Amino acid sequence: MKSADEKKLTEIFRVLFNMPELELRDNLTARDVPLWDSFNHINLIMNIESEFDIRFTTDEIASLQNVGEMKVLINEKLEALVA
């Protein structure tokens, strides 16, 4: 993932979950972030979709396990956009 994209993603997390110091590790999961529940998960996804101008499928949203997987998926989608 490009550093600019990574910065953008980190900013989304920091604002949404109200954690200005949050750093995105690949193994970060919803369990590690107090406000990241299944309600906020959809807000997170919608925020990412509008910021990166991509679209996730329902299965992708349901199966995302951690930030690492999320980064890979975003990257795939961005590359598909360029191609």
Add this chain to the structure above:
Amino acid sequence: MACLGCVSLFWLVLFFIQYAREVKHYFISNVLLVLCIFFILFIFLLHKSNIDHHSFFSLGYSIYEKYAHLQHIVIVLSSLTFSYIFLRAIDLIRAIKARNPILDPFSLLGYLIPFYMIASGPVNVYTEYVAANERESPSPNFSLLLESINLITNGLFLKFVCAEGLRILVFGLNGKLESTDIFSTAFIFIYVFFDFAGYSYVAFGIGKLLGIPTPLNFQHPYVSKSVTEFWTRWHVSLGDFVKRTIFVPLQVFMVRKWGVGYAYRTNLIALIASFVFVGIWHRLSLKFIIWGIMVGCIVALEKIIRDQLNNKKIFSFLKFKGPGKILASILGPCYVFCVIVGTLHFAIQDLLGQ
């Protein structure tokens, strides 16, 4: 053999769906997919509405009594506890729709009707099963064997000593589980935990030994401090299934339709709908639908209170700190126990077929 036949037929249909998609006949593949889901749903509802010859539609007779020649289907449906096969079949269809590979009929049989998970689950995940199928099975080693034996014997202890001991103590040696008052419901609730968790530990142990992914179904549910937390610890594999198959798709559908501005409200609706499904999964009856709405509303209310706690100071008296935290960890489980027993007491007659 009948099972293998059914699974082979199912495999054939799935294969057609995949083939139709590959040659870009999307319409045919989608129609087949929907038909497949409806067919499985139909059998499921038939199964759920007619266990013990209880009829949801109150026709005065059970469907099976009217159509006595369907009797052999009843035997298959009740003996194989179709509920779990139904969940696995739906998970399988969902995975195929998301373009996961279809395994051969024998492996599919192992996924849909695993011998050690026939009676009470847990609901294993198809994608995990596929991944394990591709991996080499673990070489037998002593520590794995010991760990598995430990899990299996723990499970057997929970089932045959704790659960059965409690049953004999409360309901007598040959007594049937009966809910006559709220206390007997509470006993049944504890009995079901020992019985079901014990069974799940045995399944978990066997799964570990065979290298087949088997989810851990119970994670100390009685220490939960909220009803919300309880449902992440009790029958975990069903909770996960409902989340990925009902809650998230509904959530995404409604958010895309009405926009993020309504997300909070639509999330609450998706939440309650999920619990209604859990109710119907237990038994297709009016009482269990109401049970689902009740539990869904309680979980929704907890969510609203939790958010108020985080945002405003309205409910600050509920924010436990220091010694209050210890108090919360005692009062929380008591509250959860009362809520679960209370809601269960309302619907339990339908479950026990009383």
